[in-house]
Amino acid sequence: MAFLRKKIYACAGYNTVALGTGRKEFNPKKPRPGIEHYIKEAGLGAIEQIRNPENIDEGVIGNFIAERFCRQGNLGGFFPFVHPTFQYKPCIRVEGACDSGGLALVTSVKTILSDLADVVLCIGVEVQNTVKALYGADYLAAAGWYSGERKDGHAYFFPDKFSERAGAYMKKFGELKTREAMAQWYVNAIENARKNPKAQEYHNNNPDLFNTAMTKPDPNTFCEFLNVYDCSKVSDGASALIFASEEGLKKIGVDKKDAVEIVAFAQVQDNITTPPPDLTKLTTCEVAARRAYERAGIKPEDLSVLEVHDCFTIAGIMAIEAAGFAGHGEGADFVREGKTRSDGIIPTNTTGGLIGYGHPTGATGVRQAVDIVHQLLGKAGDCQVKIDPKRPYGMLSSMGGNDKTVVVMIFKKSE
Amino acid sequence: MNLDERLQDVSVIGAAGKMGSGIAALISQEMLRLKLENPEKIYRLNLIDVNMSGLDGLRDYLRSQFLRTAEKTIVVLRKKYKDRADLVENAEIVDAYVNDGMKLLNFSTDLLTAKNSHLVFEAIIEDEKTKIKTYKALKKLVSKETFFLTNTSSIPIGYLDEKSGLDGRLIGYHFYNPPVVQKLVEVICAPQTKEELKGLASELGRRLRKTLVPANDISGFIGNGHFMRDGLFALDEVLRLKGKYKFYGAIYIMNRVSQDFLLRPMGIFQLIDYVGIDVFQCILKVMRTHLKDKTLKHKLIDKMIKAGIRGGQYSDGSQKDGFLKYDKNRPVGIYDLKNGEYFMITDEWKNKIDKQIGPLPEGFAPWKALLGDKNKDEKLKNHFRTLKQMNTMGAELALKYLKRTKEIAESLVKQKVANSADDVNAVLTNGFYWLYGPINEYV
Incomplete structure (x- = not known):
């Protein structure tokens, strides 16, 4: 079948x-x-x-x-x-x-x-x-395992989970390049959001986004490896x-x-009570993307536009790897080199993503689909990117918890 | 007895007042910190005031302050409560912190409550007779080791100590309003002040993360020594200008010149209203008496009080009407002494008088914008440089005021109220939130 x-x-x-x-x-x-x-x-x-x-x-x-x-x-x-x-x-x-x-x-x-x-x-x-935000952090922590993780967890539970990931990635693949890639992710997000009147960061007029994003994290008030600009709002x-x-x-x-036509999707679940097998990658997202590509019979290079779940800048970088655009540890350079920008190899989160558009959590997956549909239909307004007729596909990857619940969906421009 | 031991039982006298409640908020947080580190020990903060309903307001205020601290420091707080298995969510930890804090507090209208305290903060009315009477009563209740910290902003410490018979157990510890926000504490030692108390006062300042500036024991100290004379200058200018611009016009002009042209957080008359015209008058009287200086008086202040206009704040922190009339803390009118009522500011009137004052220097940025500006110093230099090249009433008044402010500050150093120009500048920048010290190169 x-x-x-x-x-x-x-x-x-x-x-x-x-x-x-x-x-x-x-x-x-x-x-x-x-x-x-x-x-x-x-x-x-x-x-x-x-x-x-x-x-x-x-x-x-x-x-x-x-x-x-x-x-x-x-x-x-x-x-x-x-x-x-x-x-x-x-x-x-x-x-x-x-x-x-x-x-x-x-x-x-x-x-x-x-x-x-x-x-x-x-x-x-x-x-x-x-x-x-500190009470919201309590509510959002329900995406993790309450009785197994919350008590020992950080006040800002999820930012800290991804701070751990950022720390591990930095240790394995280089601190500065990771930090710069995270900052570049933020720059792209805000630049895209400035073209989207619906985006939370639409009014952002900071003239020096990169240096803002390079702000040194403060573990006494927030997380060890993330600053607030690394987080969706x-x-x-x-x-x-x-x-x-x-x-x-x-x-x-x-x-x-x-x-637009739905050509494939994958819905993948990981065990909420087990820690991630590898902090430096989004394993479940990777499984989901691979499965969706197989079902669609396409490869990453067939995509003209991509939506990933950048709840944190580091998640964006890892999601690019999970989506098959860069090898393990190569996502940072891929982002730093501008390949995910709207004029890059794979325009990613063209309307701002979770960091630029915003992250009304339960709405995000649907928002990603809406934006992919608009891009493929040529209705994305100032955010519109070129949809190459030879690459008529767009894909979204949506994640819940610490890489636990993932949906990937691939769309194709109708004939 | 070290500071930690003394902090086990502390009293704040006049706790429901503006300053007392702020001091209570600061001390209670430090005591709670100690309590969380030493759960087996008992800590007690006695909050004493004659005003019973004020104590109810204080309870709400202190609860809100504990809540604020808990929310702000939740990252660290989670670690402090890590052994409490029943507290999991941030909200539960915040509640626990607030409850633990409230448990320290003992509200009372009876001075007797202070009897076991080894540290007493006094922040009652700025009236020497009342203060001396209170100290004498306290002295009989507490142990001979008890130290007293007074929040007086004008009465000489040596005088208070001697009249109350405290034998060097009193130090001046002058917080600025509001104490939880303002970084400054002016510390005033009398010749007889005990060395142990001096050391303890510095240690406490560090713990409360305050900037301590020493002032010598001369009435008014640095803060009021400057503020009173600065205010008197503005009042004299009003007398000079009122013929041409009417009293309320002159008040408007000097208020605006001090706020916008001199880039202060608020205009001079708004500040006097904030402090209270009655308090202003009272401090002038204390200083006039102790310094034997008849110039420390102003007929406009006396006339305002006589007219029943006192300024100050309501218990919720909102501004009472004074020289200016306020709507949601924004000036909307000016008192007209002649008619005994407020003149309401209209756009038309304001445009007209602003035109007479003249424009602000080109590139003007208000106080608030400059506060966090990295290039603040450069921008201030440009502001005053431009001001000097302008031939307008506003610029002229501002430069005259700037000059007078500098003279006042320099005389405080000359008269040995302050040990240095830096100390005067530190008081004005940390206690009055000025962007620059009065002793500067702008004039």
Whole structure:
């Protein structure tokens, strides 16, 4: 059996602004829109791009931990609030930490593969500015193993996990080049975000990004090997995308030229109770990418655009290696040499990535898909990169926890 | 008895006041640090004030300060609580820290509560009779080893010590407002102040991460020695200008010149309001008496007090009306002595008077922008250089003020209030948040 036994398409992508520090309209002391606002804005943003919303069959929403940030569960219940078409239709919320959005993508696709639905609205959402960062760090630490890791863990649990990785990478492959590559990753992220009006770093006008990013880490207040610029920010945001079979596209009145095809995906799980086998690489991401390439029958060089999960700059560098663009330990040079820039060999995170656009955790996987779809359709605005007809593919890699839950999805421009 | 032992039982008298609450916040954090290191020992901070409702406010304030520290130092705090298996999340550790801190505190309206303290901070009203009376009462309660640190900003320490019969157990330890923010502590020793107390005061300053500047035991010390005379100069200028610009116009001009043209954190009249016109008057009186200097008085200050306008702050920290009227801590009006009411500032009036003051020097950057600027010194030089080339009322007044400020500072060194120009500059930059010391090369 072929991996995908029928054609599935993605269309009608929509991202909200990623709100948080850095955005001019963000004021931590003033009330802000709640999670339902984001779900509705993103959901309607997608629905308004199709002709027949009544033909949407199901809703899937990815969210990590609204129970804690917003004291809100049962998120499937917001689909009928977004649009009456969902009343009494199947809706579900999926969770896999920061890969919740990624899981929402594959759940949508699988639902269509099951023949139970032709059209699925897929949303991802997270609202995180409801608490200060140190309390948010508690909530996000749930992506690790609570009873096995949290007590001995750092106040900023996940930044520290990736600080450990950065330290190990530096030790093995060279401190300065790694540090510079991390700084360059930050520069690329902000430069791309400046072209994306929805990005949290859109208003960033720092004239000296590289030196800012080279700020020496302070283990007394934060992490040993990461500074705050190495980290994605705390963000509120949502994204939405519609998945449809060929039949489904017709039902909702979307032309194939306005949709992209899903050619493969891989959903890979590692054991949350075991430490990473190698701190210097993202093993699970690598397995997922390899599997997706095999299923799609393509190689890294067939991609025109890439989205990786740069929750931290070091994760971005390792994700480039995991995606097969650089050998183990060569990712730092690859990034330093500008090969991941929008005008580089493989334009990566062209709208800012998690560091530049922002990281509303449960929304991120969906946001990555929306941006890949926009790139392949030539609708990426100022962020648009060249899509070579000989390399019509785009890929996203979305990660939850410390390389534990991974989704990779490959898209292709329709004929 | 070393500092750690003395910190096991401490009292703050006047704890609900502006300065007392800040001192309580600083000391409580140090005591909590010791408590976490020595869980078996008992620590007690007695917070004593005659104002009962003020103590309720103090409880909230200290809780918020513990919370703030816990949140800021959570990375280190997790390690301190590593042996508490029940505390896992940051939020749980923050709560534990706040609770542990609150457990140290003992709120009271009774001076008797201080009886076991070996260290007493006094931050009551700036009135020598009240202070002496309090010290005399305390002396009877506490052990002979107890040391006293007074937050007086003007009364000579030797005089207080002698009148209270403290035998060298008193030192001047003058925090600046607000104590948790301002880096400066002016330390004033009397000739009889015990060496052990001097050593202890320095050690405490290091622990509280304060910049200690020694001042000699002359009324007003460095801080008020400068501030009072600086304020008097501005008041004299108001008298000179009021004929042409009216009283409120003159207040506006001098306030704006001192803030924008001299690049201070706030204008001189806003500062007097912040301190309190009544406090300003009271300190002038103390200094006038002890220094036997009749010039330390101003009729405009007396008239304001007579009119019932006192400035100062509400217990929530917001500004009471004084020379200026405030809306959310921003000046919106100016007191009109003649009519006994506030003149409300309109855009039209402001534009007109600003025009008369003249423009700011080209390339002007406000105090706040320069504060963290790496090229601050160069920019200050340019600012004052440009000012000198401008032929406007604002520039002229600013340069005159700059010159007078320097003279005041230099006379403090000459009269041996301060040991050096650096000490005066340190007080103004650390205690008043000036960008530059008054003894400078700009004039």
